[in-house]
Amino acid sequence: KQPCDFVFFRHLVSDDASVRHTGDTLVGGAGQGGDDEAVLVDLQRVPVHIDQIVFTVNSFTGQTFQEVQNAFCRLVDETNGQELARYTLAGGGAYTAQLMAKVHRTGTSWTMTALGNPANGRTFQDLMPAILPVL
Numbered sequence: 001k002q003p004c005d006f007v008f009f010r011h012l013v014s015d016d017a018s019v020r021h022t023g024d025t026l027v028g029g030a031g032q033g034g035d036d037e038a039v040l041v042d043l044q045r046v047p048v049h050i051d052q053i054v055f056t057v058n059s060f061t062g063q064t065f066q067e068v069q070n071a072f073c074r075l076v077d078e079t080n081g082q083e084l085a086r087y088t089l090a091g092g093g094a095y096t097a098q099l100m101a102k103v104h105r106t107g108t109s110w111t112m113t114a115l116g117n118p119a120n121g122r123t124f125q126d127l128m129p130a131i132l133p134v135l
Contacts, residue, residue, distance in 0.1 A: 018045035051105040058097035065092035085114045097121045
């Protein structure tokens with residue numbers, strides 16, 4: 001399988017408009033427990049030929065998660081507010097990225113698989129060797 005689209009700070013909306021990144025926050029600090037950045041996915045709008053979406057987080061500056069304070073990433077079902085997965089990144093080790101989770105299509109429904117795989121890379125291109133095996 002080959003990836004067909006990427007959403008990141010330089011390409012905020014997928015070509016089909018089903019995935020939208022709210023923009024890159026360089027300094028953090030949304031508040032106690034708040035989200036600094038969000039990636040919104042409308043699974044009903046994802047084209048039928050797309051059967052997997054992988055969510056990653058990475059430090060573009062190359063700062064390791066060992067050096068980051070109060071950082072976390074999470075997956076939330078906006079229809080009911082339920083948190084599906086949460087990973088604490090602060091003090092998380094000498095790596096610069098994490099493969100958080102993937103959602104994959106099963107018939108007409110979607111299933112989430114939590115990954116939590118540490119990786120190294122500043123960009124999604126750097127992460128491709130880690131992403132391809134989970135597709």
